[in-house]
Amino acid sequence: MEKPQVFLDLIKHRGLLLLQWVLLSLVVGALAGSASAWLLLALEWATDYREAHTVIIWALPVAGIVVGLLYHYYGADVVKGNNQIIEEALEPQKIIPLKMAPLVFIGTVATHLFGGSAGREGTAVQMGGAIADQFSSWFGLRSLDRKILLAMGVGAGFASLFGTPVTGAVFALEVLIIGRMRYEALLPAFMASIVANYVADLWPIAHTHYHISEVPHIDLQGVFWTLVLGVVFGLTARLFSKATHFWGNLFKKYVGYPPMRPFIGGAIIALIVYLMGTTKFIGLGIPTIVASFEQPMGQADFLIKILLTSFTLGAGFKGGEVTPLFFIGATLGSAMVWLVPLPVGLLAGMGFVAVFAGATNTPLACLIMGVELFGAESIVYTGLACVMAYLSSGHSGIYGSQRIGSPKWRHNTHKKGQRLG
Amino acid sequence: MEKPQVFLDLIKHRGLLLLQWVLLSLVVGALAGSASAWLLLALEWATDYREAHTVIIWALPVAGIVVGLLYHYYGADVVKGNNQIIEEALEPQKIIPLKMAPLVFIGTVATHLFGGSAGREGTAVQMGGAIADQFSSWFGLRSLDRKILLAMGVGAGFASLFGTPVTGAVFALEVLIIGRMRYEALLPAFMASIVANYVADLWPIAHTHYHISEVPHIDLQGVFWTLVLGVVFGLTARLFSKATHFWGNLFKKYVGYPPMRPFIGGAIIALIVYLMGTTKFIGLGIPTIVASFEQPMGQADFLIKILLTSFTLGAGFKGGEVTPLFFIGATLGSAMVWLVPLPVGLLAGMGFVAVFAGATNTPLACLIMGVELFGAESIVYTGLACVMAYLSSGHSGIYGSQRIGSPKWRHNTHKKGQRLG
Missing domain, CATH: 1.10.3080.10 (Clc chloride channel)
Known part of the structure; x- marks a missing residue:
């Protein structure tokens, strides 16, 4: 019994x-x-x-x-x-x-x-x-x-x-x-x-929808370009992470009293927006992200967004990094339609999730995000791009407290257990 | 420099x-x-x-x-x-x-x-x-x-x-x-x-396609039923793993000379198939899997398939376990349409991946398999079913050499590092 x-x-x-x-x-x-x-x-x-x-x-x-x-x-x-x-x-x-x-x-x-x-x-x-x-x-x-x-x-x-x-x-x-x-x-x-x-969803909200209108069947050429794009997206993610830390350190070094940092930073941003004469690069930038899936974006859009967002956050303003990362990835991917023989919507979608994967070191979550936002058809492109971006961003990221469990590259074995810092 | x-x-x-x-x-x-x-x-x-x-x-x-x-x-x-x-x-x-x-x-x-x-x-x-x-x-x-x-x-x-x-x-x-x-x-x-x-795909092959025709928007009732189904699928996976080990041990115990085991086992299977008068339950069983997505299957189909497959493999025949696991999960899910207020195709799809998840202890791979085979719409149902089946199958599985990294239940902490065996 x-x-x-x-x-x-x-x-x-x-x-x-x-x-x-x-x-x-x-x-x-x-x-x-x-x-x-x-x-x-x-x-x-x-x-x-x-x-x-x-x-x-x-x-x-x-x-x-x-x-x-x-x-x-x-x-x-x-x-x-x-x-x-x-x-x-x-x-x-x-x-x-x-x-x-x-x-x-x-x-x-x-x-x-x-x-x-x-x-x-x-x-x-x-x-x-x-x-x-x-x-x-x-x-x-x-x-x-x-x-x-x-x-x-x-x-x-x-x-x-x-x-x-x-x-x-x-x-x-x-x-x-x-x-x-x-x-x-x-x-x-x-x-x-x-x-x-x-x-x-019980509240009166609406999530933004993104649409990849054409996904070609993947062949070896497609794999090649996806690897190349993954490296580009990963390095872009690394640049974003480094830029955020750079501005943060600069403000800390030169402005001793923390509340003054967003004051000074805010004044500079206001001036920049005035000089640029557009609000395209402030806020969340969702209209631009959506447009990236439909038509090629400007080659420098992603760089301006990196600068403005890293400066905003480095100055001590609050908010997240992910929607700007979507903006950066989608506009960069979209702009690369001139070089890469893949449809513009697919390029925007790959950049959207892959830059995010590189900056947060979460390739599988980003792979699944590609599925939940764009559907199942593009999973091989977006998944491989996320994996390659994850590897290419190296041991950098927007979350300094992440711990390194499995170093991305074998000559970095000594970094195991460290925080990104 | x-x-x-x-x-x-x-x-x-x-x-x-x-x-x-x-x-x-x-x-x-x-x-x-x-x-x-x-x-x-x-x-x-x-x-x-x-x-x-x-x-x-x-x-x-x-x-x-x-x-x-x-x-x-x-x-x-x-x-x-x-x-x-x-x-x-x-x-x-x-x-x-x-x-x-x-x-x-x-x-x-x-x-x-x-x-x-x-x-x-x-x-x-x-x-x-x-x-x-x-x-x-x-x-x-x-x-x-x-x-x-x-x-x-x-x-x-x-x-x-x-x-x-x-x-x-x-x-x-x-x-x-x-x-x-x-x-x-x-x-x-x-x-x-x-x-x-x-x-x-360069060879003249065709992969089987499965189609979930209707996926209702998930609500709390849907979550509840998915959890219940996940438990059922996980216990079914456990039964399959245990049955395979059971027949394997029985043959080892009573038939000393290994080549005789599939001889005896083969004779028994041939007799069973003759008595059943159908080939529905031997081989891969793909037609039945496909049919599970369209109409309710018999309540005992999954049990017969568990018996026949575990007996075949336990006797020493070669092949895999996964397609039979698909058969078992899809027919069981499909048969549960009489109890669970969800569409038959969705039930079959959930069983298809979740029994596999429980038997191989790979919930995320199975979640992604749901996406690659059925599309993105059913991901919440199939994903949650895989997670629950993974937990419910306990520390069992078809691969005895798997090592336990994170025990599934907290009172099993002592099992950490062990092999399933």
């Missing part, structure tokens, strides 16, 4: 564990998904308002100093943002304060309203992570459980922001350690991401 | 490394892809011949003893098949003899020609792995390089057999260690899989 009892205990134990994570994913998913939906609604409003009243951009330095003061006096313990979440998920030490969520929300909307160039996924990930982490203290969860909760929050935030549930889950598993993936949080991350995406 | 020199050295070093893997993947991909294509052609011929001359099934015991003698006197060092490749990739010791490829080819075609119930992916993986491993000695490659070569062979074989290049690559990375993925072989596995799939 012993074996049936052991078996029943096993069922009960696993059933309870399963129930706990399913219920938590419903709650975390609902909260993080709603937060993402509100962010999307706020950013839509902010973007529309700014485009209708571009004079507001002159107030960017003021918005900058306000956000800077807010973080300096009230948010010093949440200022590390995405890196803070990665660090806590790698080595749990201190629960992330819930105020990370409203602070990054306000900071991001202000950045976009007044014309900074930034993204939004960092915001969703920080909101999701901060919300999920609150349950760590409520439930008295252990270190492993906290890691799982943070993965749920990251996945839920990412998934609901872009309308890509599976990508969100895989991103949460893949982003911590470069070159490795671990499955402890597999089901909770999937559940939270799917629920968050479902709940976000 | 030192920095530019270091930089040039880096470019040269990485460029050469890249060139080496790209060239190797062209060769390995071309050979493994062609081997898969020949296997597909041979199996098509064998299946057609058997269906036209079903009397041949009475010769199954004779085919069994011939294959048994062949392996006993000539193939003792390649008889472990897929597990041998997994073991060598985990702990490289001895190059896999090339004869593994022709032996498993002959054994598999004989199994299908004379009416055993088996698959084909094991054959393709063993051919790809054995072919790739030959380059280990030719090039004097090191241990890490041998692991990468084996991943290329596994990916190339799998990819070209099913026409799913990205799935093949991810499967090769995911199959070694349960609950972990490592990216050392990322690019070589992708390249070899894509090239193998391309080369296989």
Whole structure:
């Protein structure tokens, strides 16, 4: 009679564990998904308002100093943002304060309203992570459980922001350690991401759709060009990461008082936008991303976006990097139609996901993002481009707290276990 | 002047490394892809011949003893098949003899020609792995390089057999260690899989297409049913793995001389097929798999297929497990349309990939297989079903040599590092 009892205990134990994570994913998913939906609604409003009243951009330095003061006096313990979440998920030490969520929300909307160039996924990930982490203290969860909760929050935030549930889950598993993936949080991350995406869609939001109109059957020539493009996209991702760190260090070196950095940076950005005479390169830049899939973009568009975004974020404005990375990749891919014998939409799609893969070191999440955004037909092109971009960006990335699990190149074996820094 | 020199050295070093893997993947991909294509052609011929001359099934015991003698006197060092490749990739010791490829080819075609119930992916993986491993000695490659070569062979074989290049690559990375993925072989596995799939398609073969005609937008009810189905599919996978080991152990215990096992087993199968009066459950069973997507299958179909396949393989016949797993999952999913309020095609598709995920412990490869075979629309259903089936199959699987990297359930922490056995 012993074996049936052991078996029943096993069922009960696993059933309870399963129930706990399913219920938590419903709650975390609902909260993080709603937060993402509100962010999307706020950013839509902010973007529309700014485009209708571009004079507001002159107030960017003021918005900058306000956000800077807010973080300096009230948010010093949440200022590390995405890196803070990665660090806590790698080595749990201190629960992330819930105020990370409203602070990054306000900071991001202000950045976009007044014309900074930034993204939004960092915001969703920080909101999701901060919300999920609150349950760590409520439930008295252990270190492993906290890691799982943070993965749920990251996945839920990412998934609901872009309308890509599976990508969100895989991103949460893949982003911590470069070159490795671990499955402890597999089901909770999937559940939270799917629920968050479902709940976000209950709000009156619309995710942007991108369309690759033509995907030729891949042959060896196509493989060759995809490898070449992958290298280009990877080096571009590396340039973006280095540029963000460069501006950040420059501001730190020459402007001692943190709140002054976005003030000065905001003034410079406002001036640049005035001189350029276009708002094409500030904000999220979604109309340009969509257009990249239809027609060739300018050869220098991606460089201008790299400069403006890395400068905006380096100066201390809030927001994410991912939508600008989409902009950079899509415009660069689109512009290469003159050189590469592949359709413009496919080139834009490859750049869209591959630059992101190189900058975040998450090739499989980006491969799946290609599927969720563009459909299954282009998976070989986008997948191989993501893999090659991942290798070519080297040990660089926008998340300095990522740890190197499997070095990308064999002569870098000594880097194993290090942080990107 | 030192920095530019270091930089040039880096470019040269990485460029050469890249060139080496790209060239190797062209060769390995071309050979493994062609081997898969020949296997597909041979199996098509064998299946057609058997269906036209079903009397041949009475010769199954004779085919069994011939294959048994062949392996006993000539193939003792390649008889472990897929597990041998997994073991060598985990702990490289001895190059896999090339004869593994022709032996498993002959054994598999004989199994299908004379009416055993088996698959084909094991054959393709063993051919790809054995072919790739030959380059280990030719090039004097090191241990890490041998692991990468084996991943290329596994990916190339799998990819070209099913026409799913990205799935093949991810499967090769995911199959070694349960609950972990490592990216050392990322690019070589992708390249070899894509090239193998391309080369296989140059031969006059056709991959089977499966069609999910209707995918409802997922809501919480859909999530609930997907979790329930995932548990059912995972337990079914576990049953299949246990059944294969059960028959294998039974034959070992009662039949001392290995070549006699498939003789006796073949006689029993021939008798069962005669009594059932149908060839629906032997061979690959592709017509039934395709039909599962269109209409509800019988409630017991999956059980009969589990019995026949586990018995065939346990008796020592050659072939793979994956196509029977597709059969089992698709018919079971399809049969559950009476209980679960989801379209029959979607249920069949979920079962198709999820039972496979549970039996091989490769949830992400199976998620991607769903995309490559059925398109992007069903990814949330198939993905979540694969994740849940992976968890529910526990620490069981058809590859006993898989190592447990991250235990699936927290009270199994002590199993970390063990082989499935």
